[in-house]
Amino acid sequence: ETGVTQSPTHLIKTRGQQVTLRCSSQSGHNTVSWYQQALGQGPQFIFQYYREEENGRGNFPPRFSGLQFPNYSSELNVNALELDDSALYLCASSGTGQPSSYNSPLHFGNGTRLTVT
């Protein structure tokens, strides 16, 4: 069973640039969620994708967007980067059925550390 993998592990960008982060979900999981974790804080929910459709969004602006592909892997795109976007971005996969019926643990990748200068 392959776990959740994220790439790249580290990234440095300049304010105003755009970035794409990638996530491969655990084998068999059809739902991917993205979280942002600022230093010393708990992760905050960005959005969730189920079967290639956005399935809920947290309190993040539209310059945070995503995609999910037919193989359930996912991308997180952030436009017009700001200094406050510096954080650890975590991807979590779950579920083999439909959302709203999950009572199984979230499986997280090791994250991408984004630094905006």
Place this chain on the structure above:
Amino acid sequence: KQEVTQIPAALSVPEGENLVLNCSFTDSAIYNLQWFRQDPGKGLTSLLLIQSSQREQTSGRLNASLDKSSGRSTLYIAASQPGDSATYLCAVDFSGGYQKVTFGTGTKLQVIP
């Protein structure tokens, strides 16, 4: 507003001690509660998940309890070891099973040999 709070923010104990980490949440209408471990600069590892209908879950030296009426959960670690040193995060699913979970800020545990 649905919030999750973890106190204390940091805890230091000698090896072998039993300890309790606390988590409180503001809305009793939860779907489940998960405890995670996070090592520095790493992702999260799921430790225990307690469903809304359950009172506790156990895995090895770990025991997690849930009291929805009081909005509290505890993670009990028996016979602590230096390898238990990490940040422990509590996460609550208020979204009815959609797993859009709300995290606390974590308790950083240091176990001193």
